[in-house]
Amino acid sequence: MQVLELSSQRLEGAVVVAAVGDLDIVTSPQLDSCLTEARRDAASVILDLSAVDFMDTSSLAVIVGHWKKLTARGGTLALAGARYRYTKTLWITGLADRLPMFETVPEAVAACATPAEPGPGQPPGQSSE
Amino acid sequence: MGAEPAADDLFRHEAAFYRDAAGYRSAVLPFVREGLDQAESVLVAVPAPAAKLIREGLDGQRAAAHGVGYADMTELGRNPGRVISAIWDFAGRYPGRPVRFVSELAWPGRSDAEIGEVAVHEAMLNLAFSAGPVRLLCPYDAGLLAPGVIADAGLTHPFLRTASGVTASAKFGPAPAGPTLSLTLPPPPAGADRLTYTTDLRAVRSFVAVRAEQAGLSPDRTADLVLAVGEVAANTVRHASARGTLLVWRTGTEIICQVSDLGQIRDPLVGRRRPPETGGLGLWVVHQVCDLVELRSGPGGTVVRMHMLLDGGPAMGGRP
Numbered sequence: 001m002q003v004l005e006l007s008s009q010r011l012e013g014a015v016v017v018a019a020v021g022d023l024d025i026v027t028s029p030q031l032d033s034c035l036t037e038a039r040r041d042a043a044s045v046i047l048d049l050s051a052v053d054f055m056d057t058s059s060l061a062v063i064v065g066h067w068k069k070l071t072a073r074g075g076t077l078a079l080a081g082a083r084y085r086y087t088k089t090l091w092i093t094g095l096a097d098r099l100p101m102f103e104t105v106p107e108a109v110a111a112c113a114t115p116a117e118p119g120p121g122q123p124p125g126q127s128s129e
Numbered sequence: 130m131g132a133e134p135a136a137d138d139l140f141r142h143e144a145a146f147y148r149d150a151a152g153y154r155s156a157v158l159p160f161v162r163e164g165l166d167q168a169e170s171v172l173v174a175v176p177a178p179a180a181k182l183i184r185e186g187l188d189g190q191r192a193a194a195h196g197v198g199y200a201d202m203t204e205l206g207r208n209p210g211r212v213i214s215a216i217w218d219f220a221g222r223y224p225g226r227p228v229r230f231v232s233e234l235a236w237p238g239r240s241d242a243e244i245g246e247v248a249v250h251e252a253m254l255n256l257a258f259s260a261g262p263v264r265l266l267c268p269y270d271a272g273l274l275a276p277g278v279i280a281d282a283g284l285t286h287p288f289l290r291t292a293s294g295v296t297a298s299a300k301f302g303p304a305p306a307g308p309t310l311s312l313t314l315p316p317p318p319a320g321a322d323r324l325t326y327t328t329d330l331r332a333v334r335s336f337v338a339v340r341a342e343q344a345g346l347s348p349d350r351t352a353d354l355v356l357a358v359g360e361v362a363a364n365t366v367r368h369a370s371a372r373g374t375l376l377v378w379r380t381g382t383e384i385i386c387q388v389s390d391l392g393q394i395r396d397p398l399v400g401r402r403r404p405p406e407t408g409g410l411g412l413w414v415v416h417q418v419c420d421l422v423e424l425r426s427g428p429g430g431t432v433v434r435m436h437m438l439l440d441g442g443p444a445m446g447g448r449p
Contacts, residue, residue, distance in 0.1 A: 003331050024330050025363040054334060056359050057410040058367075064406075085352045092417050093410060 003027050006034045014044040014112045016080075016105055020051040023059035031059060035066040035077075043075030044112035048105050050081025055089050067099060076100055080108040139261025142254055143295060144286035146271035146279055150182055153268060155292035157231055158186045160266045161197065164229035172219050174200040174212070175233040175268070183231070206234045209243070209250035210416040210424075213257045213401040220263070227262035235282070237273035242436065243421055244278055249312070250401075251285035257398055266290060314423055314434060317387055321378035326362060333362045333375055337386055340377045344384045344439055353418035354386060354437050360411035361388040361433045368392035369430075379439075383420070387434045394426035 004027035005020040015038040023031060038045045047063065049055070067077035078100040082090060090096040102108035145156035161183065164171040173183055180199050187197070198219065206212050212232065220228045234247045254265060269282050283289070283300040324336045337358045341351040358375065365373035369392035376387040400412030400422070412433075416422050421436035 022331055022334070024359060025366050026328050026330055054331075054355070054359065056356065056363055057414055058363060060410070085349055088352065088356060088418075089414060092414055 004030055006030060008034060008038055010041070011046075011105070011109050012113050013042060014046050014109055015042040016046045016048055016109070018048040018051070022054040023052055024054060024056045025058040028058045028062050032062045032065075035062065039066060039070060039075075043070065043073065044078070045070060045075070046078045046080055046102075046105060046108045046112060048080050049087055050083065050105075052082070053086050055087040057089055057093070060089055060093060060095060063099070064095065076112060078102060078108045078112055080105045139263075140255075140259050141261075141264040141288060142251075142258075142286050143264075143266045143288040143290040144282045144298070145266060145268045145290045146282070147268055148270075148272040152292070153179065153182055154186050156290050157183055157266065157268055160229070160264075160290065161187060161231065164227075164264070165197070167227070169227045169229045169264070170198075170219065170223040171229045171231075172198040172200065172216075173231045174202040174205055174215075175231060176203050176236050177201055179233055179268070202233055203236065206232070208416060208419055208421050209234050209246045210401055210422045212250060213253060213398070214403050214413065214416070216258070216263070217402065227264065229264045229266075231266050231268070233268045235267075235269055235274060235278055237270055242423060242434075245312070246421060246423060248278075248281045248285060251282065253398060253401055255285070255287070257402065312425060314425055314432060317376050317385075318378050321376040321387075324375045325372050326365070326375065327372045328366055330359060330362050330366065334359050336375060337377060341384055341437070344379050346384060346437060346439060350437055354384070354435065357415040357419050357422075357435050358386045358388060360415050361435070364392065364411060364431075365390040382440065383436045383438055385434060385436050387432060389430060389432045391430040392426075393428060394424070394431050400424065 003022050006017060008015055008017045017034055017038050019031065021027070035045060035047070045066065063077065070077045079090070080102045081104060082101060084091065090099075100108070100111070102111060143160070147153040147156055161171055161173065173180060175183070180201070205215055212234070216228065216230055219230070234250065235244060239247070251267065258265070267282065267286065269279055271279050280300070283298050284302055286298050287301045288295050289298045322336070322340060324333065326333050334355045338351055338355050341354050346354065362373060362375065365388070369390040371391050373388055373390035378385055400416045403413050404410055412424070415433070415435065419435045420438045423434040425432045
């Protein structure tokens with residue numbers, strides 16, 4: 001069994017990237033290239049984390065990097081279905097409060113389809129003293 | 130005299146050795162009052178009974194007006210490696226104001242490993258806050274703690290505070306590289322479970338998960354320990370040129386995971402300060418989720434020993 005399997009599909013205006021398995025330093029490059037491709041296809045990218053069993057800080061760096069690039073051109077990167085126990089790094093590091101997070105993919109798609117209503121996340125500040 | 134600290138010292142790190150409540154009050158209360166008089170941000174992080182002594186000794190209204198903060202050190206400082214980061218967070222809430230911090234970490238009954246990490250932390254404070262403006266007072270129970278613990282506190286604190294004032298600690302020695310880079314750990318037990326790895330981090334994580342579950346660690350805290358070991362093993366992949374070794378064993382009260390590899394960490398404060406962005410967060414996260422972290426690094430490699438108490442402390446971090 002693969003440590004990480006990724007698939008993507010278009011849903012309304014967004015590209016949904018579904019991750020199954022573990023996001024760690026070894027699999028982060030796979031996630032990175034998948035998100036790079038998704039950004040070429042849409043301004044709104046949704047990362048479905050509902051089947052992610054592990055998430056370390058190297059994958060956070062990848063996610064934040066793509067989120068910044070998308071928000072810089074008026075798009076967004078939203079996370080859907082993250083399970084607290086297995087993706088706790090999002091909460092420990094405070095990213096859960098900064099990135100747009102949704103319970104389910106349909107909720108994320110609905111939110112991304114109405115760009116008049118921005119998600120809860122703001123681009124990260126350059127310093128946190 | 131020359132032995133007393135100058136009033137405008139930007140960084141001050143004092144120990145107070147007390148034997149009873151009266152001694153505690155006569156050392157700690159003047160320190161807190163000095164801070165209130167100078168409109169500093171004051172945080173009192175001590176075990177609950179000591180906090181009660183301090184609250185009762187202060188003029189309640191005045192202390193409240195200046196916003197003296199209290200934290201239960203048995204929770205905040207369960208892992209002493211989290212405390213420097215917590216001080217930065219506290220300071221960040223009051224930008225531009227000096228911070229005054231009462232920090233009692235070496236309460237009687239802590240394990241040898243915990244007491245050792247308290248000493249490491251005390252030395253690290255001198256590196257972390259040398260630029261100030263931070264004033265720290267660390268009370269030690271000289272009646273109940275072993276003489277060696279008191280002696281170590283004399284080595285790590287530049288100043289000692291008594292009822293009659295503050296004097297320089299004759300034994301204080303600046304530790305330029307810090308004990309992180311020089312102290313050795315007691316050897317792991319011969320029967321510890323062992324796994325060597327290169328890039329198969331999933332195998333590393335399931336090795337830990339199975340044993341944590343068998344030891345009776347709760348699912349949330351098992352996930353915390355798996356995350357911590359996963360982060361350290363990821364550092365092997367990132368920094369070390371050769372394979373790493375994982376050891377797992379149990380004591381009567383803890384499950385302990387040790388990751389060692391040939392990489393070398395040169396920043397003794399790594400993991401104790403929260404990096405400003407998402408890079409380099411791994412060891413900081415390890416400190417947030419574990420009950421105790423012992424990190425030693427030198428030219429021969431790096432060892433990180435992560436402890437989790439088995440009797441069901443709460444998982445760290447608030448559920449959303």
